[in-house]
Amino acid sequence: MKRIQLFEFEDFNWLPSFIRSSITNLLALLLKMLKTKDVVAALIHDIKMQHDFKQIVDLGSGSGGVMIDVIEEINKNSNTPVNLLLTDLYPNASVVNNINSLNIKNVRYQHESLNATDFKNAPEGLKTMMNSFHHMPPESAKNILKTAQENKQPLLIYEMGENNIPILLWWLLLPISIVIMVVMVLFMTPFVKNLTFKQVLFTYLIPIIPLVYAWDGQASLVRMYTFKDIENYLLKDLQNDSYTWKIDHAKNVKGKKQGYYILGLPKNK
Numbered sequence: 595m596k597r598i599q600l601f602e603f604e605d606f607n608w609l610p611s612f613i614r615s616s617i618t619n620l621l622a623l624l625l626k627m628l629k630t631k632d633v634v635a636a637l638i639h640d641i642k643m644q645h646d647f648k649q650i651v652d653l654g655s656g657s658g659g660v661m662i663d664v665i666e667e668i669n670k671n672s673n674t675p676v677n678l679l680l681t682d683l684y685p686n687a688s689v690v691n692n693i694n695s696l697n698i699k700n701v702r703y704q705h706e707s708l709n710a711t712d713f714k715n716a717p718e719g720l721k722t723m724m725n726s727f728h729h730m731p732p733e734s735a736k737n738i739l740k741t742a743q744e745n746k747q748p749l750l751i752y753e754m755g756e757n758n759i760p761i762l763l764w765w766l767l768l769p770i771s772i773v774i775m776v777v778m779v780l781f782m783t784p785f786v787k788n789l790t791f792k793q794v795l796f797t798y799l800i801p802i803i804p805l806v807y808a809w810d811g812q813a814s815l816v817r818m819y820t821f822k823d824i825e826n827y828l829l830k831d832l833q834n835d836s837y838t839w840k841i842d843h844a845k846n847v848k849g850k851k852q853g854y855y856i857l858g859l860p861k862n863k
């Protein structure tokens with residue numbers, strides 16, 4: 595397997611929640627800048643044509659990422675709006691309250707923790723995992739796919755990047771990549787939605803947030819599953835006649851590659 599199981603600060607339960615949310619706030623901003631909404635909305639639109647669902651249950655939602663914009667796009671011209679339930683293993687109460695208090699049509703963030711590995715007990719609907727699948731170690735990742743298939747639940751996994759850099763080169767470039775990402779954070783922070791005083795303080799005065807973001811971002815790259823990892827390991831024993839799997843590059847509106855996706859769908863009888 596090419597993927598390597600490095601740590602990310604985000605995965606530690608001792609990480610103060612304001613740091614975790616600052617990281618996911620920055621990620622949400624980056625996704626907005628990259629217009630990822632269009633990429634994901636197009637994928638979900640296609641899924642809806644093949645398999646109808648009334649709710650999307652997003653696992654590992656962080657600060658909401660791209661999904662709130664996506665649901666607005668999906669429901670824009672629809673007579674049967676789809677609900678969006680955001681969930682996370684570490685839901686930050688102030689992020690949850692903030693999103694819920696906006697009373698965005700058809701959107702709710704669940705207060706209680708939901709572990710993506712507890713896939714079987716997640717509420718009904720299309721499950722989505724936006725930039726969170728690489729957080730799952732191989733056994734858990736495999737189990738999620740297996741459970742989706744066994745329970746005939748539709749599942750869309752999207753990762754904004756791809757693990758295609760040789761690992762030696764990744765290590766060699768790491769110092770410069772970290773510096774670039776730290777500088778990026780310094781420029782991005784003023785544009786973060788719901789920016790808090792703490793995020794400003796721990797960015798510009800004590801720059802813990804830029805360092806955590808830079809490490810987690812770089813580690814994420816090599817933690818992503820490659821197509822071969824998915825085909826030869828995660829999906830190896832999972833082929834059957836009642837469920838289909840598709841792994842492909844995601845494309846933006848100009849047809850350029852922008853991340854990749856894994857789509858699991860029950861076959862229509």
Ligand SMILES: C[S@@+](CC[C@H](N)C(=O)[O-])C[C@H]1O[C@@H](n2cnc3c(N)ncnc32)[C@H](O)[C@@H]1O
Pocket residue numbers: 604605618621622625653654655656657658659660681682683684708709710711723724725726729
């Ligand atoms: C990189 S962030 C992505 C956040 C958001 N989906 C986005 O695209 O901006 C990964 C998120 O997955 C969550 N996460 C990590 N492990 C998880 C698990 N086992 N179950 C549910 N969420 C998890 C983290 O708390 C974090 O919010």
